[in-house]
Amino acid sequence: MAQPASYCPIFLQWPCLPTSEWAAWAQVSVAVAIGFAAIYVPWQMSRNQARRRISSILTLCSITIFQFLQAADAAIERTSDPLQYKYFRDAGNDMLNAIRQIPTHELLEWEVMQVRIYLELRCVEFITHADRWHHSSAGFSALHETPHEEVLRHQDLLRISLREVAQLMRRHQSLPTKVARKLRDRTEIT
Numbered sequence: 001m002a003q004p005a006s007y008c009p010i011f012l013q014w015p016c017l018p019t020s021e022w023a024a025w026a027q028v029s030v031a032v033a034i035g036f037a038a039i040y041v042p043w044q045m046s047r048n049q050a051r052r053r054i055s056s057i058l059t060l061c062s063i064t065i066f067q068f069l070q071a072a073d074a075a076i077e078r079t080s081d082p083l084q085y086k087y088f089r090d091a092g093n094d095m096l097n098a099i100r101q102i103p104t105h106e107l108l109e110w111e112v113m114q115v116r117i118y119l120e121l122r123c124v125e126f127i128t129h130a131d132r133w134h135h136s137s138a139g140f141s142a143l144h145e146t147p148h149e150e151v152l153r154h155q156d157l158l159r160i161s162l163r164e165v166a167q168l169m170r171r172h173q174s175l176p177t178k179v180a181r182k183l184r185d186r187t188e189i190t
Contacts, residue, residue, distance in 0.1 A: 050108050051172055057112060058169045060099055061119055065162045067092030068123050072155040075130055076148065080141035085134055089127065096123050111168060119161045126154040 017025075071088035079085065099116060107113040133147045134140060143151075 053106055054108055054112055054172050055169070057099070057102060057107065057116070058165050058172070060095060060102075061115065061165045062162065062169070064092055064095035064099060064119065064123065065158055065165065067095060068126055069155065069158050069162070071130065072126065072151055072158060075133065075140045075143065075151040076155065078140045078143050078148075080139045082134065082136055082139040085130070085139060089130070092123060093127070096120065115161065115164045115168060118164070122154065122157045122161055126158065129154065 067088050071085050071092060074081075074085040074088065096119075099120065102116075104113065107116060129147070129150055133143055133151075135142060
């Protein structure tokens with residue numbers, strides 16, 4: 001009876017196995033690679049989807065803060081035009097309602113949830129006070145010193161929210177975006 005053909009890879013010099021065993025090892029290797037891909041690909045897809053979801057939530061938060069900061073600027077400058085404040089307040093309120101409609105389980109991380117809660121509290125508190133100080137005909141032109149200081153305090157709180165959102169956005173950027181930003185920052189410095 002003839003012996004089965006054996007194969008010795010040149011780069012290994014060992015082991016010399018029959019071709020049937022090499023075929024079995026090749027099948028095992030392919031099965032392991034397919035199993036790894038079957039786990040890794042869906043996991044990576046869900047991770048990317050979560051990152052996109054967080055990014056869109058944080059973008060919505062930053063737009064909301066921008067609208068309320070514009071409304072706060074109208075109060076600080078004691079603008080007499082009542083429509084300017086109403087425009088930014090209503091736009092910010094619409095964004096705030098959009099944030100409220102996002103289900104809590106989609107926020108995914110405690111930090112994002114915490115930023116959303118703080119943002120909502122700060123915006124609602126600003127609206128409560130600013131609406132009381134705003135006159136439908138004179139705007140903020142009759143704003144006294146004490147309410148003016150309170151508006152400044154609210155504006156500072158909104159800016160804190162903006163910094164928190166910006167930090168989270170930087171943390172949730174993809175690696176290529178982070179690398180591109182660092183390279184751009186280095187070229188701007190030199």
